[in-house]
Amino acid sequence: MFPPALVGLGVFLLVAAALIKFYAYPQLAVAPKDQDSITRLSAEDAVVFSTDPALLTEVKMDLEVTNTTRGDIKATNDAPDGTLVWADTQTVKNTDGDTLSQSVSLAAHDAHTGEAVDCCGSFVQEDAEAGPVEVVRKGQVYKFPFGTEQKSYQWWDDTILDTVEAKFEKETDLDGMTVYQFVAEIPQTVVGTREAPASIVGEVGNDPIEVDIAYANRRTFWVEPNTGVIIDRREEQNSTLQIAGEDRATTTQADLSYTDAQVAANIDEYEQKASLLGLVNGLIPLLALILGVLLIAGGVLLGRSRQSTSGTTTNAGRAPAKV
Secondary structure, three states, X not given: OOHXXXXXXXXXXXXXXXXXXXXXXXXXXXXXXXXXXXXXEEEEEEEEEOOOOOOOOEEEEEEEXXXXXXXXXXXXXXXXXXXXXXXXXXXXXXXOOOEEEEEEEEEEEEOOOOEEOOOOOOEEEOOOOOOOEEOOOOOEOOOOOOOOOOOOEEEEEOOOOEEEEEEEEEEEEEOOEEEEEEEEEXXXXXXXXXXXXXXXXXXXXXXXXXXXXXXXXXXXXXXXXXXXXXXXXXXXXXXXXXEOOEEEEEEEEEEEEEOHHHHHHHHHHHHHHHHHHHHHHHHHHHHHHHHHHHHHHHHHHHHHHHHHHHHHHHHHOOOOOOO
16 A cells, blocks of 8 residues: 555544544433433332321331433423433332322433533422422432543432432442442431321320431442443432431331342343443544554655665666766
């Protein structure tokens, strides 16, 4: 191959490497505006407080939690560029199918980083009777960033209405997929007050008294780093009613995690996407860069070699000057 052709091909590969890294990858590494997903968690032997007038006590049962997340296309189209608006509904049921609680939220977040964006009427509504409460979210909301790093991230919690540090713990294997494990711990925190019958919190009488609502949670995330998607998740929740900092009744104590079927479905859905993003962001542009540099260098050296050979041949063929 002629030296100019080698140099030209090398330059083409350098440009291609830059386009793949800085144009193609950012186009691919974005969450969808039309998100439509269901995730399922379960807990065995959870403790919940029965509000049945005949009971009014702590009872043990298995729980099933369904999170439905859908993109709000209209709100996303009206949002700032690169911002997605998703709505989430969480329904908690017992194994008999009775709905124990349901909450709804709307959150705006960056399509690439997954960080909350303050716009678009973001809210949280804990139950049907209570109205929506506007919130200004921060940190990660639904997922981790594309290209998740081995460092801590701030994760938003709708109960404490604040972020908690999700600390990187280790890189591990989850059914053949490489994932990063993060842990976010919320110590027991008073998140509000309510009235409760005195008898259920160990006080005399049945007249309602004001008690504190305390909440604690330890979240563990297993995150696929190329996509930032949570492949598995565990929530160790503990909510109580307190008086003067002393637990008097447990309202929720549950060890929730994605079902085995949910984890398998997540791996099946994101395994190929993760591999593609990893190649586009890493190996493909790197190989194109290295090959491009080698071709340019080879073309330049070959060109100089030919010039040198040509010059030597010309001088040797000249007749000696006459004196």
